[in-house]
Amino acid sequence: MKLKFNKLILISLLVFNLIPYFKVKADKEDFDLYNEEIQSSSLIDTSSEEIKREFKVLIEDLFTKRNTAIVSADSELLKEFYDLKIKVSLWAYESEAKKTQYLINWSEKQSVKFKDLKSIVRIRKVAEKEPGLYGIICDVATDFNYYYVDSPETINHFRLGTNHYLNLRKQDDRYIITKEWYTDPFADSLDLNNIKSDEIKSYILSQTAPEYTPSEKIQKAIEYAHKYCGVSEDEEFTFKYNPGYKDHNPDGGDCANFASQILFEGGGFKKNGTWNYAGKEGTKAWLNAQGFKNYMVSSGRASYIAKGSYQNIYKAAFNLIPGDFVAYEKKGRITHVSTVTGFDSKGYPLVTCHNTNRLLVPYDLGWSNDNIKFHLIHVHY
Template sequence: MIIILILVPLGNTLAFADEPFALPEEASSTLNDTSPTSDALKAEFDCLIKDLFIKRNISIVSGDCEGLKDFYDLNVKVSQYAYESEVKKAQYLMNWSGKQSVVFKNLDSIVKVRKVKEKEPGLFGVICDVITEFNYYYTDSPQVINTFRLGTNHYLNLKKTEDRYIITKEWYTDPFADSLNLNNIKTEEVKKYILSKEAPAYTSSEKVQKAIDYAHTYCGASTDENFIFKYNSSKYKNHNPDGGDCANFASQILHEGGGLKKNGTWNYAGKNGTKAWLNAQGFKGYMLGSGRGSSIAKGSYQQVYKAAYNMRPGDFVAYERKGRIVHISTVTGLDSKGYPLVTCHNTDRLLVPYDLGWSNENITFHLVHTHY
C-alpha cells in the first residue's frame, strides 16, 4: 500500500519550557472524542504508520532521501515543502554524524496509535506516539554500538482512495526542526578531538544512580516495556500543555531520584510547582544561586565541547537562545568516547548526545555540575 505525505512540522515547540504547546484544534477534537476506536481500525493504521517510519529511518541511515518521495505528492506545494523539510532533517543528521565521526547503523521505531476518528467519509484523524531508537558507532571502533531514543507525538490526517491512503496532513513534535545548522562548527578540529577521547572510569554514587534510574524510567522513551510512553503521572502533572515539562522532569530527577529536599523556593505540591521547579530559566538560576549546582562552562558548542567531557551523570545542560534558557536536560550517561548523553522531556529523550538538535549558532550551552 502506498502512502503520500503532506507534512507540517511543529518544530521544537515542546522543547522550550516557556513556550506552550497546543495540538491543532482538529487534533484536540480527535483526542477528546470519547467514542471507542475499534481494534481492527487501530491495527490497520498501526501497520500503515509503522511502514511510514521504516522508510524514514532507512533514509536517515542511507543518506538517500529518494525513497521518501513515495510518501509525498510533489505536485502539491505544501507537500513539496514538507518533503524538502524531511530532506533537510535527514541531511542534518548526516552532517551531525560527520561532525561526530559516527555512523548510524540502524534505526527502529515503536508506534502506539492512541486514537483514530473518522472525521468524514474516507478521511481519518490519527493520533500516535512514536519512539525511535538510534544506533551508532564511532568510525575508529565500529564494533562498539551506542544507542539512544527519541520520543515524538504525531497527529495525521489520512484520506482513503481506491487503492491507498494519502496522508494529507501531519503535525509532530520535531526535536530537530529549529536547530539544523552546523555551518558554524569547525568539524575537522572537533572530529579529531572526539576520536582522541576514551570513556573515563567512573562509578556513580548511590544518590546519582537513583537519579539516573528515575530519569530512565519516567522519560517517556524508556527501554522498560512497562514504562514506554509513560511519565510519573501519579505524582506529577504533565506540564507540556502549560508551557513545557523539561524543568519539571529535571526537578523530579533531583528530588525523587537524587534525594534533594524541597524548600520554599524549589517546591512541588498538589500537581503544581514553583518557578524554580517548573521553569527552565528559574531552575537554572536556582541551582546556581543556591549552591546546589556550579558552572563547568558556558558558550557556543565550539567553546564548550572540550569542557563537556568534564560532565558526569547527574549534571545538567541548560540551553539558552536569545538570552533566555529554553530547555533543561539531565546528563544520565556517557557514550563509548565519554561524550555526555542527556535524558529529558519534551521532546522525550533517553541517552541522547547533548548537542544533537541544538546546533544553531544562536544556542548557548550552560554546562552545570550538580552537588548531590
C-alpha cells in the same frame, strides 16, 4: 501566536519558548484550521482496536522507510508517502528531507555512522474526518544505533520520542500524507550546515569513556530518569511519565519539572520554600527552565563548568558526569534543561529529559547550531 490545543492530543506540540515546535512551515490559516479540526466534535472516532492495528502497521511502515532514509541518506525513499502536488504534503516531505540532511551533518561533525534505526508506534486515536480521510494521533519511540568511524565494532544507542498528528487520505491502493505536525527534536539545529568540524572530529575521536562509578544517590537519579523519561526501554513505562506529577507540557513545557523530579525523587534533594512541588503545582524554580538553572546555581546546589556556543564548550563538556545537567539558551533565555545520565563509547555526555522525550541522547543533538548557547552545570549531590 497562541493557540489552545486539547491536552490529550500532542503533548508539548506548542511548547512556549521551548524546543521543538512544528515540523512543517504552515501559515496561521493552516494552524487555525488544524486547531478547529482537532477540537471539532464532528470528528467521528473510529478508534476500535481493529482500526488501530490496521493503522499501526501503516505508520510503522512509514517510520521504517524514514529510518532507512536517514541511514542511507536517501530522502527519495519517502516520496511514496506524499502527494507532492499538495502544498502541505510537499512541505511535510521537504521537512523530512531537511531533517535527514541535518542528521548527516551532525554525524559528520561527530565522526559517527548510523547503523540502524527502529521505531515503536503507539496509536492513540484514529478519526475519520470524511470518507477516505483519516486523522491519526500517535506516539513514536525511535531507537538510534551508531558507531564511531574508528571503532565500528562498538555500537552506541539512544532513544527519541515524538508525538504526531497526521492526515492520511486513501488514494487508490495506498494512503498518502496530506498533513503532518509533530514535536521535532531537531527543530533548533536544522541549519547546521557549515560547522567547522575537523578539529571537533579529531578531538572527539581522541577521547575514551571514563572509568566512572556513580554514588548511590546519583545511581538512583539515573534510574529514576530512565524509568520516567517517556521513552523508557522498560516496555511498561515506554510512553509514560510518573503519574504522581502533572504533565506540564501543555502549560509551557515539562523539562524543568522532570529535572527537578530526578533530583528530588532520585537524588534525595530536599524541597524548600523556593524549590517546591505540591498538589501537582510547583514553584518557578521547580517548573521553569530559567528559574531552575538560576536557583540551582545561586543556591550552591550546583556550579558552572562552562558556558558558550558548541564550538567553545565541546571540550569542557567531557567534564560532565551523570547527575549534572545542561541548560540551553536561545535568544537570551534558558529554554530547556536536560540531565546527564551516561556516556557513550568516547565519553560523550548523554542526556535524558522531557518535552521531546529523550533517553541517553548526545547532549548537543538538535542544539548545536550557532544561535544556541550551552550552560554546563555540575550538581553537588
